Amino acid sequence: MPKRILVVEDDPGIQLSLKDELESEGYVVSTADDGERGIELVKEEGPDLVILDVMLPLLDGYEVCKVLRGNGISTPIIMLTVKDKEIDKVLGLELGADDYVTKPFSLRELVARVRAQLRRADELQNDPSRYRIGDLELDFKKFEATKGGKNVQFTALEFQMLRLLLRRKEEGLTRDDFLDEIWGEENVKVTSRTIDSHIANIRKKIEDDPSHPKYIKSIRGVGYKLCD
Numbered sequence: 001m002p003k004r005i006l007v008v009e010d011d012p013g014i015q016l017s018l019k020d021e022l023e024s025e026g027y028v029v030s031t032a033d034d035g036e037r038g039i040e041l042v043k044e045e046g047p048d049l050v051i052l053d054v055m056l057p058l059l060d061g062y063e064v065c066k067v068l069r070g071n072g073i074s075t076p077i078i079m080l081t082v083k084d085k086e087i088d089k090v091l092g093l094e095l096g097a098d099d100y101v102t103k104p105f106s107l108r109e110l111v112a113r114v115r116a117q118l119r120r121a122d123e124l125q126n127d128p129s130r131y132r133i134g135d136l137e138l139d140f141k142k143f144e145a146t147k148g149g150k151n152v153q154f155t156a157l158e159f160q161m162l163r164l165l166l167r168r169k170e171e172g173l174t175r176d177d178f179l180d181e182i183w184g185e186e187n188v189k190v191t192s193r194t195i196d197s198h199i200a201n202i203r204k205k206i207e208d209d210p211s212h213p214k215y216i217k218s219i220r221g222v223g224y225k226l227c228d
Helices: 012-024 035-045 061-070 086-094 107-125 156-167 175-186 192-206
Strands: 004-008 028-032 049-053 077-081 099-102 130-133 136-139 144-147 216-219 223-226
Touching: 004 012, 004 035, 012 028, 012 107, 028 035, 035 049, 035 061, 049 061, 049 107, 061 077, 061 086, 077 107, 086 192, 099 107, 107 156, 130 156, 136 156, 144 192, 156 175, 156 192, 156 223, 175 192, 175 223, 192 216
Parallel strands: 004 028, 004 049, 049 077, 077 099
Antiparallel strands: 130 136, 136 144, 216 223
């Protein structure tokens, strides 16, 4: 069954170009012109991936991302923006976006990012394993997590990072390890700062005191490792 992609973009030319390119790759594509309609379509259609522009009418992309994640929707989100400041990228990622592409971009690059996110989402969906970190329980098949019996919302990308940490438990993972294993060959712009931002977000959700982490430890000059 072909994957469904929702493009939330108010520029008619960009929206049409993305729709044509993605459909030529075999995807089923829906479109929305503003943030509110984008949220509606995510809830109605349940797409496999969302391409989300930052500058949108009614609700901007940051707000859309925040609403979706707040409602427990872990669908991969690739954000589009004309901004190229590191702080803008970090904000989008902190709100739950899985990737970030700056305009102007090549359609080839974007399609590669789409494939990468869909592949990783499938890998997570097909992993039946359940894991426990302290009082955090993770289900990589259902994209569900609870901490002390209460639901915890992780993005698809955060699940991928946690799974990598679990698979290489007690090992020191460099930032390059995360980039290679999760973003792979398609990575052209994601930086080490992105890894740090995601780790900070994960710590907020699993650590009792994120400023003094018990489970995800920093290794000076190297990266991170998972302990229990």
